[in-house]
Amino acid sequence: MAMNDYNLSNSYYNTIDVPRxxxxxxxxxxxxxxSVGFFITSIGVATAPAWGTFVGFIVVLGLVFAISFARKASPGLALGMFLVLTYFMGWEIGPLIQRYxxxxxxxxxxxxxxxxGxxxxxxxxxAYLFNINYRRITGIGLAALLLLIIAGIASMFFHFLxxxxxxxxxxxxxALLTVGDFARIRAGGNGASAVVLSLSIYLDAINIFMAVLQLMGGRRSRS
Incomplete structure (x- = not known):
């Protein structure tokens, strides 16, 4: 048992320390x-109808799960679904951006x-300069995200955020999840395809962009 634990931890370390x-x-x-995904998203934003947020959210959510199933069976299909997802992400965020x-x-x-950017x-x-344990940092980030979602839902009723x-x-x-995702690429992807890794980086960037946009907009509205 001890030898198995040693081998597991040793392979775990090697997975993290892959030459750049x-x-x-x-x-x-x-x-x-x-990059192609962001370009398509800009088209989606420009063409998004006023009612596109909910439709975009449903399509994006469905495609995230679909890509996770198709990534091994058909990488080409997974790539196509990712590009469709980026267009409908433009619908999801487009009405808010147009309002700003x-x-x-x-x-x-x-x-x-x-x-x-x-x-x-x-x-x-x-992520590329330092040998980061991407599993640990991603786990912390996902746990924090879950807590934030719960707090956000609760704040809708109690208004504490x-x-x-x-x-x-x-x-x-x-930002934490982005470092983890780049560190995962730095470690060789751990078996994930380029499309799946692109989806992670893309969703990180979209959420960071929306947070920055809302902070800048809030500051501008108060000035």
């Missing part, structure tokens, strides 16, 4: 797929996007 050169190709694929543009102008959205680059560098507090907590949690 061996994952450069995987990182390039993930960044390329994610109407109230504050396009500069606010642009600044939020640039801030998000720079932040993602910094977090990616952190301000919008800014919720946005800051969202920003912190998804």
């Amino acid at each position: 050169e061996e994952t450069a190709s995987l990182l390039a694929k993930v960044l390329a797929i994610t 543009i109407h109230n504050f102008g396009t500069a606010l959205v642009f600044n939020a996007a640039v801030t998000t 720079c932040g993602m680059a910094v977090m990616g560098c952190i 301000s919008p800014d507090t919720y946005s800051w907590l969202t920003l912190g949690i998804f």
Whole structure:
């Protein structure tokens, strides 16, 4: 039993400590797929109807589960579903973004996007410069996210979380998850395909962008 535990922990360490050169190709694929996804999302935002938020949410949620089932059976299908997901993510967030543009102008959205991009680059560098235990950091991030969701639902009734507090907590949690996801790529992906890893990075970035946008919008509305 002790020998099995030793082998498990030893292989666990080796999974985390993969040379950067061996994952450069995987990182390039993930960044390329994610970049195309963001471009398609911008089209979705531009074409989103006023009632698109709920429809977009349902489609995105369904496709997240569908991709998890199709990732091994048909990587091409999984990629296609990811690209469809990014378009309907534009529907989900589009009405809110259009509202910010109407109230504050396009500069606010642009600044939020640039801030998000720079932040993602910094977090990616952190994950590649340091040998991070991505399983542990992702586990902490997911537990914190679950608690935040529960607190957010409770706050709808008891009003103990301000919008800014919720946005800051969202920003912190998804920053942690982003570092974990980049560290997972740095470790070779642990068997996950480029599409699945791209989906994780994409969802991290969307949530960070929305949190930054809401914080900037809130500050602008108070000034």
